[in-house]
Amino acid sequence: MAKQLDYHTIRAIFTRFQEADPEPKGELDHVNVYTLVVAVALSAQATDAGVNKATKELFKVADTPQKMLDLGLEALTDHIKTIGLFRQKAKNVMKLSQILVDEYNGEVPNSRAALQSLPGVGRKTANVVLNMWWQQPAQAVDTHIFRVGNRTGIAPGKTVDAVERAVEDNIPADFQLHAHHWLILHGRYHCKARKPMCPTCIIKDLCPFEDKTVH
Known part of the structure; x- marks a missing residue:
């Protein structure tokens, strides 16, 4: 578990997430x-x-x-x-x-x-x-967010509830609406469980994860 990042670093991370994907979407198909x-x-x-x-x-x-x-x-x-x-x-x-x-x-x-x-x-x-659906800044913590929150220091916590509270407390309000999608997608496609793709990660210089992969 990485130490809690400071406000300015977290804001810089989510600024990059937003620039890369301004309107992230969930990947579950639904009609209503x-x-x-x-x-x-x-x-x-x-x-x-x-x-x-x-x-x-x-x-x-x-x-x-x-x-x-x-x-x-x-x-x-x-x-x-x-x-x-x-x-x-x-x-x-x-x-x-x-x-x-x-x-x-x-x-x-x-x-x-x-x-x-x-x-x-x-x-x-x-x-x-x-x-x-209702565009509320509610934070759903799955395995991806739990992993990314702890690896990066964005939202460290030993339990899902602790990580959820950390996401709500630590991520600036203007990023809250899309925060969980950015974290899920980052965990699913970049900060993977077994072999994170650190060399091509857009926040690698801001992330304190000690076991970064080099290739």
Whole structure:
């Protein structure tokens, strides 16, 4: 775990991220806020690419909670059987769809507490939805952000909650909206777990990571 970076260094890092990718986007395909909730819930312990492949046909026939209920558990399970933990995830999607129909008139609520009350929706999923759909500066910490936050000293912490608080506390407000996308994409494509691509990294001179790769 690197030491906490100072404000000016963090601002310089995010200035570079912004210049390289002014409007970073999440990579989960969705057509509305409901399908975003489903896609993010399905993405736990799965790749975005794998989820997108499974939901491509699913969302053509079930893009609302009622349509998902009409589709039924068996058909949903068949659509997502290539995703890890698909049986439990299918049950959660059906349960959350029923709750949305019964308690929210088929609409997805826009509060973290309400989202987290849905089966299969944890704090990370709720934060992704709040950020991507409602443009709230909510920070969803996945394995990529946890790794990058600790390696770089942008948001060091021993737990996911600690890193989330550090991201919210340490990153300047004007970068908060896109912060988690920049960090996820940086971790996914550059600051990789096994072999980070340090020689071509746009923040290599600002990053204190001691085990930088040289080739």
